[in-house]
Amino acid sequence: MNRNDIIVPLRLLGVGLLVCGLLYQGSLMAIGSVAFSNNAAGSPVYVGGQEAPVGSQMIGQNFQCGNPEDAVYFWSRPSSIDYNAMTSGSTNLAPNNPELSERVRKDLRCISQYETPDDSVPANLVAESGSAYDAHISLEAARYQVPRVANQTGISEDRLHEMIGQATEEPWLGVWGHERVNVLELNIMVREELQQQQNATDQNSDVDTQSTIKGDG
Template sequence: MERRDVLVPLRLLGVGLLICGLLYQGSLAVIGTAVFPNNAAGSPVTVDGQVVGSAEIGQDFRPNDPGDAQYFWSRPSSINYDAMQSGSANLGPTNPALSKRVRGDLRNISQYETPDSTVPVNLVAESGSGYDAEISPAAAQYQVPRVANQTGISAEQLRGMIQQATAEPWLGVWGHEAVNVLELNLMVREELQQNQQNASSQRIGTEHNQFERGDH
């Protein structure tokens, strides 16, 4: 074997790595950062300067904790919304494990609502990725009575929040309407905090008036 027979493939390999591994990937990173800075950074959602999640990755708002009942729930996830795994369990319709999981989801729902044939599929079926950040408007509307009962926020106000968190199909053609659960729940949390502040201010005002009247 001549020296040339070894050098030529090595040179081709080096050029290929330079173009495809460095220049191409680097160009995509630079263009993505310049044109779509938020998407390139992972679509972070910030509150008071703190990152609380991503607009593209779901979070577990299901009732593992009693406090979660006051929030809208995401789709089920067999990977606990871990984007590093990216994949659902892909259980077939005849798989007993699928039936067991769905029954468990329906039991969770039945703690607050009466599950029947109207339960939106989003609430019992995970997505292909396992970390969808969105649910259908129907799945969000179905949860309004529970969230209203748990939070004291009116159903009308909650429906307004759902409308704000609903993204329309791209260019009105591609895709479906989808509600970002994190965005929606941040609205709920903000309203709860505002209600707590108002209640606290009202209580302080009442105590102040009682003090002035000598009712203490």
Template sequence: MDSQDFTVPLRLLGVSLLVFGLLYQGSLMAVGDVLFPNNSAGSPIQMEGQEAPVGSEMIGQDFRPGQPEDAQYFWSRPSANDYDAMTSASTNWGPTNPLLEERVRADLQNISQYETPDDSVPVNLVSESGSSYDAHISPAAAAYQVPRVANQTGISEERLEEMIDASTRGPWLGVWGHERVNVLELNIMVRGELQEQQSLSDQNSNIDDRSTTEGDH
């Protein structure tokens, strides 16, 4: 057998690996870094005063009913994999599955512990997305939570509605998808407002202490 019978496919394999495995992928990464630097980096969300990102614009976080520490924040959609993007998949339970009914009942019971505007809970708050780590909820699901967040934080409902508007994204190119609210971005705004309230409270407390001290003299 001629030695070329072996070298030709090996050379073809080497060229294919170089062109399609390295050059092609490398060019795509380079173009992505230039044209879409935020997306290629994982769509990180930064918070003022912190060097490391606090999360990703595309991956949800565990803000859920039933967790007392989350009562002052807007809740996310349920997640069967704890919002782990490495194991992307929902349970895909059908509507007749008793496990789905049990989970939804538990979510509704947790939600009912807090003030709500009516008895109609938006489906976003009791249903998973296909990936199980969706970072967004519908504007209606966010608006539904406004009375509770206002009651828990002291932030006015009007201010919370402004935050929802600022965190709302429209359909891509105005055509594909639906309006959606990024829960992490919204909760960062809520936390910022709470920190401002605390800062003002501390300043007023210092002024009162100073006035009391001067009055004693």
């Protein structure tokens, strides 16, 4: 065997690792951190000056139908990985898989416990995405949840529809994709509305207390 038969492949391997494994990846990371710093960091979302993010624009919300305290918020698509981006990938169960049928029936039973506009449940609410942490739902899926959220929060349905409109993203360049609603953005608005309601209630309570004190005096 000629010595070059070993040296040449090793040199090619070294150059390939240097160019493709280090220079290429390093340049992408550098460009991403400068030009797309928020995306490179995972698209975190901060609210009210908090140091810790409340979530990511690219990951769904872990509010689930089975938890009563989650009924005040809009739900994302189901996730078999609890929206953990480190283990991206759905279970990919076949349509005739009994496990899938049972899960869908369970989700439908849970959804039916709350107020709904009709019996036609949007597929987004019972079918997970390929990544299992999709941050968006369809307009139909968001609107379908309005009666429940309105009843649980006291926020008017008209106001909730306004929020949905504000959280709706149009197709890219008006061509690719469909209209979709970012669940995190929508739930942030719901939480802010609830906080405003609570602040108004507290202020009214303070006024009533002061009036009672003056009356007693």
